[in-house]
Amino acid sequence: MNSADQLQRFSFDQTDIRGEITHLNASYRDVLKRHSYPTVIAVELGQLMAATALLSSNLKFAGRLTLQVRLPGNVSLLQAESSDKGELRAIARYDESVDAEQLSFEDGQLVITIEPEKGQKYQGITGIEGGNIAKAMEDYFEQSEQLASRFWLECDGQNAAGFMLQKMPAAETSDVDAWDRLTHLASTIKQQELLELNTDVLLHRLYHEEQIRVYEPKDLKFFCTCSKPRLATALTQLGYDELDTILKEAGKIEVSCEFCQQHYAFDRQQVEELFPQRHPH
Template identity: 70%
Template sequence: MSSADQLQRFSFDGTNIRGEIAHLNDSYREVLARHQYPAVIARAVGELMAATALMSGSLKFAGRLTLQVRLTGSVSLLQAETNEQGQLRAIARYDEQLGDDELDFANGQLVITIEPEQGQRYQGITAIEGNHIGQALSDYFEQSEQLGSRFWLMCDGHSAAGFMLQKMPAAKEEDPDAWDRLTHLASTIKEEELLQLASEQLLHRLYHEEDVRVYPASALSFLCTCSQERIANALHQLGYEELQGIIAEQGNIAINCEFCQQLYRFEQHDVEQLFPERQQH
């Protein structure tokens, strides 16, 4: 039974194929505990978090990676974020009248944003084909990175998990049939296997006839990056007069973090401290 929130990397000896398995249990439930998402949204958020966890393995520097699914209709946005330490958060924006039908990803877009703490921001956008997030990620890597990739994402509303295979560039392929063989075997994964089996158990069940090299796993967890300081910096951008108008109307400024529901409150004296240049000496 898989219980640890972790990202497990592996590769196949004699091939240019690598893979990752992400298990999200507590980190996923931390997100659900802060929102009253209907089941269809909760499952979609879990799948997107699993996809983001798989992508976190590509962050080799301090920074943030964000996956956004932009849709038309009753669900406008699904978003999940991670940093290089595998710390995740997620959110959904949707019509409260949403039914329990399956989400329609038709005409949607997948937006991948990478924001290093030092360096240039990158953003890639791909259309969502095949009506699911995994196919959109595969398309993105094929088009933008020229890397053959396959993603399997699953969520039952309590746990989420993802499985990825990726074909890396190689001057010579020692085993030209490996990609078709390994992806075919991965396509046999059942939901309960991916969600419940420990990574090494799953790999043995799928690939007991292959030479699989398993690397040390890394932890995944929930973390919201909001803070009093970040909210204060955002308020400062609005300007002194704008903030004074809000306080005159409401008595104070209350900001609720969409991701974790933490409430931040700013009184008159807090606003004054945001603009030290206005204070008379």
């Protein structure tokens, strides 16, 4: 049984094709235990987290990568984030007054955002149909990056996993049939195999006749980037008058992080300190 939360890169000798496998077990369940998501939401969010983990290998610098599924219906947002350190978090927004059976993933947008700690933010947008994250990812790489890519994303509500193959814009390869052959073999993976087999076993089962190179795995974990100073910065966007009104009514300002449910409170003195220009020395 696969247990490690990891991202595993691999490549095929004599070809311009690389791949990745990710397994999210504890990190995915850490997201679920903070929210009571209906199964239909939890499964889709697990697939999005797996996709985010696969893409996080593109972070060659300090920063974070965010995938958002923005939809017009009763499920309005799915969002997953990964840092360059392999720290993951995720959230969903949906109409909680609607029965779980009525929740649906309509056509919308998949938004990919890369935010380096230093440098320019990048954002790419592609269409997503019926919540099909794997297909939207393939479309994005085809249109925006001109890279042939295939994604397989699975989630059973307890564990999530993802598998990716990508054809790099590379030198001439002697193995002209490699892409068709390797993607065909990958498409034979069953959901249970992707979720439960450890990476070595899975790669051997698929590609024991190929020359495959496996790299050092990267560990993944749940981690929320919220903090009291970060939330304080967000509060200042509301402006002093708005915060003053809340303080007069409630005596303090209470905020919960929507990702991890961590609770923060600000009293009058702490709010006053956010606006030093009101108290010139």
